[in-house]
Structure formats: C-alpha cells, structure tokens
Amino acid sequence: MLTYFIILTIAAVVCLVIGWLIWKKQKTSLIHGYHLDNIEDMDGYSRAVGKSIFILGIWMLLNGSISFLPIISTNIAASILVAGVAIFVIAMLKIQKKYSGRLL
Template identity: 35%
Template sequence: MVIIGSLFIYIGWRIWKKEQITLIHRYHYEKVSAENKKPYTEKMGKAMILMGIGIALTGIADFIFHTSYCWCIFAICFIGGLVIMIVSQIKYNHGIF
C-alpha cells in the first residue's frame, strides 16, 4: 500500500506542480479554460496527494498496529480527495463528465 500511495502522491505532484493536465483523462478537462488550468490542476493534484497520503498511512499503520481501525485513515483521506475532485470537476469543467 505504501508503494501505491507513493504512486498517487507522485502523480498528484506532477498534476499540481508541473501542471500536467494530460495525466487526467481527456473528458475530465475538455471544458476547462486556459485561465482555469492552473487552479484546476492545483486542486486535482492536491486531491490526488491527499488520497496517496491516506493510502500510504493506512499501509504503515496496518503494518504496525494490525487493526481494522487503520482503514479509517484510508476512508477519510480517500473520501476527502474524492469530494475535492468532484467539486473541482463541477466548478471548472461544468459537470462531472
């Protein structure tokens, strides 16, 4: 899980800092205007990083503590990232698809 979380963090960083909008599927950014590209990629990248942190922390915590409560970290971060992505999609792409 740490490897998958790290991959999410890396891709999120590339989307956010390098503004590589092409890492997102084309129909998710077709209607994003040129002036909204920077805030869109920033929010989408940060949401991806949040998801990655949740995945990595869940893997580490589950390895150390061996309890199912560690999955709460995953749920909180993943749902939080998903909500940020959906709100950004609606705001900048004028719809989810």
C-alpha cells in the same frame, strides 16, 4: 499487516508522483481528456487536482504506517482508508464541478 502496508505504500508512491506531476509540472495529460473539455482555468484546475491526488498519497502512507500499531486492526485501518478515499472522491467531484460546471 505487512502485505497491507506494502500495497498501500506502492499505491501511495504512485499517487504522490502523479499528484506532484499534475500539481507542480502541470502535466494535465495525466488526466483523462474528457475531464478537460470545458476547463477554462487549466492552471487552477491542475493545481487543485494535483494537490488532491498528492494528499490521497499522503493519506495512504499514513494509513499503511498506522496499520503497524498494535491497537489498530486491519478492519480499522481499512475503514480509515475508505473514509479518506470517500473524502477524496467528494473533493474531486467539487473540483470538477467548480472548474468545468459539471460533475463528470
């Protein structure tokens, strides 16, 4: 469980920093240029993408933390993580569709 927690914490910190930079500092250079081609509202897009990545980081931190609870097995913790990542992917696809008119 400690290894799981450490890996998730490192990944979460990366997501939190990148999400914050995109969301608050408008660092769209952290997003692949292909995804920015047809974006007209760059401010709204960077806010939505940044918040999504930031929330994913929070999800990872929470998931790593609950992995220490005695009633949570590694399989359950991993399943919760996969569910959160699936929600993140769906949210990103919706954001991309909303702001650029295409999924990718």
